[in-house]
Amino acid sequence: MNLFPVYSPFDVEIVKGQGYHVYDQEGQEYIDFYGGHAVISIGHSHPLFVEKIGKQLSMLPFYSNSINMPLQEELAEKLGRVSGLDDYQLFLCSSGAEANENALKLASFRTGKSTIIAYQKAFHGRTSAVVNVTDNEKIKAPINRGFDAHFLPWADLNATESALQKGDVCAVIIEGIQGVGGIQVAEPDFLQGLRQLCDRYDALLILDEVQSGFGRSGQFFAFQYADIQPDLISMAKGMGNGFPVGGVLIHPAFKATKGMLGTTYGGNHLACAATIAVLDVIEKEGLMANAVDKGVHLMAQLKDLPGVKEVRGKGLMIGLEMEAPIKPLRSHLLFQEKVFTGSSSNPNVLRLLPPLSIDQAVTTEFLNRCSQAFKSINPV
16 A cells, blocks of 8 residues: 655654654754644653653543543643633644634634635645635645635735625634744734724634744744734644644633534543643743744844845744745755755745754754855855
8 A cells, every 4th residue: 555645755764853853764863943844842752741641641542522531621721821811711622724623613603604814825724624714726625615715915904804894704814923824923013903803893813823832932822922812722733742632722702512513532631641741841941931032043143144035933933035945955954964944835935943942052053054054055
């Protein structure tokens, strides 16, 4: 049996991870500044993470939501405290796409409407509903086109208000920071204006924090730089540090009832143990503050490298827009300098999404290797 093709992978097999390094089958060490699509938040094989997962695995790996689960209560309490959103309700699922699917469903339940506003270059997932609000026609099948979705220019409040005035909009969905779209930051004044418009026209505001959440931006969620309250917040990726887990935070004003949502695997024992470990490490090791500190330093240094047009981002969610396509640069970084980085839907944007635990030594080493690669690709 052959595997169905998903991506076009680099010819590297990774067999081990430790902290912010990964190792191939020959023992070669690489600096990981990608984290497998922004998933590795607290570092590979963090001792506390391994301990909690191992302990839970030896006791009870899984049971469904048909029983009481104190671990879910512990997770909800800890998440509320660390995020500062302790009055929200928590629905647990298994991925970011599921989180966004369920957020859209809740919004439609609440408003009775089905039109969604999204933004150009948005990526919210590949499953049936959310692929319809993902700005990529290549991944949409005829069966996916089940409701009206309007893609508006990024950060354009006038266009957003014009669309909302039609009165049929269920929700506006937006990433706190666009990841696949090339690290476009939703600035505070835009999000504040968006919150006001949604209130004015009776639409819900959904913040997709799947990639930008769990401390990556330097705040727990990127929208918190704007000091607003979304109606629904989706999350995943760094939430489980590699274990599949996702969730939706639901504003306390939302009147949910049993049976609106359901899940078999969501919030299972191992998923809860993984997420509790992530929250413990983020809190105890001050990883949000570290993301701000290392992010500011990286962005200041990267903007001076040859061929860089612009550096964007918050915390340790950084995009480098180059003067030319990044494919040769990314290959050079991986194969010559032993560094993992990411791409985006913009062929000129390199994404940097390292573990939030990176220290000054590896940051300096990463910058040195970047300097060598950038000079090779863009000779001065």
